Amino acid sequence: MEFINEQLTVKELPKVEDVNLQPLQSRYLDSLLIQYGIIALIILAGLGAAIIFVPLMRTTFWLLSCLLIWLLIFLPGWWLEVRSFHYKGYAIRDKDVIFRSGWIVQQTTGCPFNRIQHCSVSSGPIDRRYGLATLRIYTASSDGDLAIPGLLEEDAFAIKAFITKKIVTDE
Amino acid sequence: MNNTVFDWSLPQRQSPAALFIIFLKVVKSMIRLLLPLLIFYFIRGDRGNVNTWELTLAFLPVFLLVRAVLEFISFRFHITGSELIITKGILRKQTITIPLEKIQAIHIEQNFLHIWTGTAKIAFDSAGTEKLEVEIDAVLKDKAENLKKFILQSGIVQTESNTPVPENRIITLQWSDLIKLSLSSNHIEAFFILLGFLLSVFNNLKDLFEDQFNKLFKETSVLFINSTAGVFLTALVLSLFVSVIISTVRTFLTYFNFYISSNENGFRIHSGLINVREKVVPFKKIQYISWKANWLRNKIGLSLLQFHAIGGNEIKQRQQVKAPVTRFSFISLLTQPYYASTDVVSGSRHQMHPSYAIRKMIWPTLPFSLLVIMVAWSWWHWYALFFSLSLLYVYISSYLTVKRFGLFLREDALFIQRGVLGREEILLKWNNIQQAALQQSIYQRNHRLATLKLHTAGGVITIPFITLDLAQKIFNYTLYKIESSKQAWM
Numbered sequence: 089m090e091f092i093n094e095q096l097t098v099k100e101l102p103k104v105e106d107v108n109l110q111p112l113q114s115r116y117l118d119s120l121l122i123q124y125g126i127i128a129l130i131i132l133a134g135l136g137a138a139i140i141f142v143p144l145m146r147t148t149f150w151l152l153s154c155l156l157i158w159l160l161i162f163l164p165g166w167w168l169e170v171r172s173f174h175y176k177g178y179a180i181r182d183k184d185v186i187f188r189s190g191w192i193v194q195q196t197t198g199c200p201f202n203r204i205q206h207c208s209v210s211s212g213p214i215d216r217r218y219g220l221a222t223l224r225i226y227t228a229s230s231d232g233d234l235a236i237p238g239l240l241e242e243d244a245f246a247i248k249a250f251i252t253k254k255i256v257t258d259e
Numbered sequence: 260m261n262n263t264v265f266d267w268s269l270p271q272r273q274s275p276a277a278l279f280i281i282f283l284k285v286v287k288s289m290i291r292l293l294l295p296l297l298i299f300y301f302i303r304g305d306r307g308n309v310n311t312w313e314l315t316l317a318f319l320p321v322f323l324l325v326r327a328v329l330e331f332i333s334f335r336f337h338i339t340g341s342e343l344i345i346t347k348g349i350l351r352k353q354t355i356t357i358p359l360e361k362i363q364a365i366h367i368e369q370n371f372l373h374i375w376t377g378t379a380k381i382a383f384d385s386a387g388t389e390k391l392e393v394e395i396d397a398v399l400k401d402k403a404e405n406l407k408k409f410i411l412q413s414g415i416v417q418t419e420s421n422t423p424v425p426e427n428r429i430i431t432l433q434w435s436d437l438i439k440l441s442l443s444s445n446h447i448e449a450f451f452i453l454l455g456f457l458l459s460v461f462n463n464l465k466d467l468f469e470d471q472f473n474k475l476f477k478e479t480s481v482l483f484i485n486s487t488a489g490v491f492l493t494a495l496v497l498s499l500f501v502s503v504i505i506s507t508v509r510t511f512l513t514y515f516n517f518y519i520s521s522n523e524n525g526f527r528i529h530s531g532l533i534n535v536r537e538k539v540v541p542f543k544k545i546q547y548i549s550w551k552a553n554w555l556r557n558k559i560g561l562s563l564l565q566f567h568a569i570g571g572n573e574i575k576q577r578q579q580v581k582a583p584v585t586r587f588s589f590i591s592l593l594t595q596p597y598y599a600s601t602d603v604v605s606g607s608r609h610q611m612h613p614s615y616a617i618r619k620m621i622w623p624t625l626p627f628s629l630l631v632i633m634v635a636w637s638w639w640h641w642y643a644l645f646f647s648l649s650l651l652y653v654y655i656s657s658y659l660t661v662k663r664f665g666l667f668l669r670e671d672a673l674f675i676q677r678g679v680l681g682r683e684e685i686l687l688k689w690n691n692i693q694q695a696a697l698q699q700s701i702y703q704r705n706h707r708l709a710t711l712k713l714h715t716a717g718g719v720i721t722i723p724f725i726t727l728d729l730a731q732k733i734f735n736y737t738l739y740k741i742e743s744s745k746q747a748w749m
Contacts, residue, residue: 101735104697183742192701198734199694200741203748205361210353228569228749229693229714248356256341256358 104198107186109177115218116238117173123214124169128162168192178236180247185225187236199234201254203227209244216241223247265405267338270346273331276376277397282327283372284396289323336395341413343383345393355393357383365407369400379403426522429592432514436585440514441507443555449505450498519582519593526566526593528582542596543749544568546691546717550590551683561585562682564593567717569749598686603674609666612708615724616657624653666722668733671740675722689740691715691748697734699727713737716749 135154139145145154172191179186184200204225211221215237221244225234239247265271290297326349334347343362345355364384373379378397398406432440515532525541550564562584584590591601628649635643656679665676675685696712703709709730711722722733 098732098736101739103731103735104738105731184738190698193698194704195696195698196734197694197696198738200738203693203741206355206357208353208355210348210351212351216352227693227714228716229719230716231714231719234694245354248354252342252356252358256360 102181104186104196107179107181109179109186109188111177112173112236112238113218113220113240116215116220117170119214119218119220119238120169120173121166123212124162124166126214128158128166131162132158173238176238180250185234185236185251187234197234199225199227201251203229204251204255206255207248207251209241209248211241211244221245225251265402265409267406267409270335270337271398273334273395274376274378274397274399274402276372276378277334277395278327278331279376280372280378280380280397281330282324285323285327285330286320289319334395338409343410345395357393359410359413362410365410367400367403367407373397373400381406426520426527428518428520430519430582430584430589432517432583432585436583437510437514438507439559439561439585440583441510442503443553443559443561444506444510445553446499446502446506449509450502453498453501453505514583517583521596525596540566540568543747545597546715546749547685547687547720548594548597549683549685550584551678552681554680557678557682560587562590564590566593567715569716594686598672598688600669600672603669603672603686604665604667604676606667606669609668609725609729611661611664611724612706612726613661614702614706614708615661616654618702618724619657620650620654624650661724666725673733675720685720687713687715687720689737690744690746691717692737692741693748695734695737697730703727 135158139151139154144150168191172189175188175191175194177188183202184198186196186198188194188196204227207223207225209221209223215221219241220237221239221241222235222237223239223244225236227233236244236247329349330347333349333352334345336343336345338344338359341359343357343359345357347353347355362383366382366384368380368382369378370380376397377400379400380394380396381398381403382394395403512532512534514530516535517528517530520527520529525539525544528536528538528540530536545566545568547567548564549567550562552562556562564582564584566582582593584593595601628646631646631649632643635646659679660677663676663678663682667674667676671690672686672688675683675687677683677685692713692715694714696714698710698712699708700710703724707727708724709727710724711730711733713720713722722730
């Protein structure tokens with residue numbers, strides 16, 4: 089067998105910034121916004137109940153304040169969800185997984201296969217309705233496991249199988 | 260143990276006894292969650308008629324039982340080839356796959372409920388599973404033993420030898436070292452411990468003798484207000500004296516008879532006067548090493564060295580192993596098994612961007628200070644402006660952080676120097692990094708800066724406000740080093 093041991097300089101190393109990231113499924117945005125909307129409605133209902141049952145809050149001042157706070161929290165949040173969705177992306181390379189997220193604070197995470205302990209696929213009821221799932225990758229890191237949401241369920245299981253095979257054969 | 264043969268390739272349920280154990284677990288977590296509400300319910304006076312509270316409390320056990328049943332039904336586990344697969348979840352379905360070779364240990368545990376029902380809990384200890392709690396609540400004891408035997412017999416699980424190996428004592432603390440440690444420890448912390456203790460005594464006495472206490476308190480308050488500066492000074496000196504005494508006692512209690520011995524596998528750290536603690540730090544479990552000193556300790560050459568080792572429980576309980584270092588030569592003695600080279604600070608020193616200080620002052624200190632000033636204005640008026648001094652404090656401390664920060668990159672490791680008044684140094688081998696993350700805020704994006712987070716099994720190391728170019732180079736090099744290395748990280 090031919091022995092290869094090429095010397096590399098830092099400039100020759102594969103660059104994460106050059107990787108073409110795969111966007112998440114577009115229907116994930118719908119699922120995300122529905123989940124966000126449900127939380128917003130539950131909180132609105134809670135505020136409504138408070139206004140109905142607490143006489144002190146039955147004034148125009150309280151009514152407008154609650155509505156304003158609700159709008160100030162949820163409208164920018166909604167907008168941020170949409171913005172950050174378009175920025176999110178992932179790439180499965182030969183030796184690692186790359187995931188990009190966030191919009192105000194953008195983050196690119198690189199997780200090598202030979203550090204992965206195990207992975208799981210999970211999906212909530214709304215995600216399931218859209219045929220979507222989240223792939224969660226666990227390393228021994230004391231903080232911050234990697235979660236890639238908005239994958240087609242079959243893709244999530246296929247990537248999980250690929251990673252599991254990789255981490256076993258790489259050992 | 261009987262010799263029943265189980266087919267582990269078929270999905271298995273837990274023992275029906277698990278239903279009861281899950282129910283208790285759910286009840287426990289629910290009580291913890293609803294404790295304030297329950298206390299409120301029981302201490303409030305009016306409980307005449309059945310109302311929403313009673314109805315909610317009556318339905319709660321039914322809800323918890325339904326949840327426990329659903330959790331029990333949805334939980335299944337099996338082994339396919341070289342993987343343990345667990346499926347669970349009621350609304351959020353989850354499939355967990357653990358390669359058997361990643362399992363470090365299998366624990367079979369029994370509390371009195373397990374003993375009573377003839378079952379056992381199985382916990383799978385793997386380096387990355389701490390947050391996931393991969394455990395099977397209750398299976399029949401025989402079945403649990405059988406599963407453990409099956410996995411161990413597969414020959415994939417790594418086991419450690421317990422054969423004792425000769426060791427030699429490398430560091431001991433002298434009386435003079437203990438006194439130096441006591442005098443240079445954090446007296447402010449000791450002062451607050453004293454203050455906390457006095458306040459709790461004060462509250463207890465107040466509850467016991469309310470009338471007499473209020474009278475006495477009023478009299479002493481008047482005396483206190485009318486007293487001269489000399490009394491304040493005496494009180495201050497006395498507090499300092501008591502704080503030093505407390506620090507000395509704490510140091511002696513913690514570090515009395517302290518020694519570190521070493522063998523071919525790791526360090527053994529022994530210390531304590533009343534509670535004797537002995538910690539074993541296997542070399543292969545050390546993820547990174549840091550040593551730090553406050554301003555005073557820095558001046559007299561004292562540091563506290565910390566082994567950031569893998570081990571979920573240790574991290575969870577904040578019991579990472581710390582060792583006082585009274586001579587500079589001890590540092591290389593303790594770091595050498597982890598990283599042999601002592602040449603870590605040569606070569607170019609990379610620094611943080613100077614804009615860090617002003618940015619830290621503008622965000623989040625400025626809006627936070629403004630908010631505090633606005634709230635405090637209604638009570639203290641112009642005096643509330645004193646809170647604006649926090650801006651100056653943050654600017655100066657951030658400026659010093661930038662000035663003192665140094666990042667040195669070696670082929671196999673990186674070395675960080677940082678601190679405001681004191682000093683902290685961190686030694687991390689690339690091979691011990693689990694994953695890397697590159698972060699950019701809007702400001703950082705506009706100025707081509709970035710913050711790098713290096714995740715290890717012993718904690719996260721943050722390198723803030725470096726140039727984007729350098730951050731990307733380190734990020735790419737980290738992945739390259741991890742992926743190309745054949746060396747085990749633990």
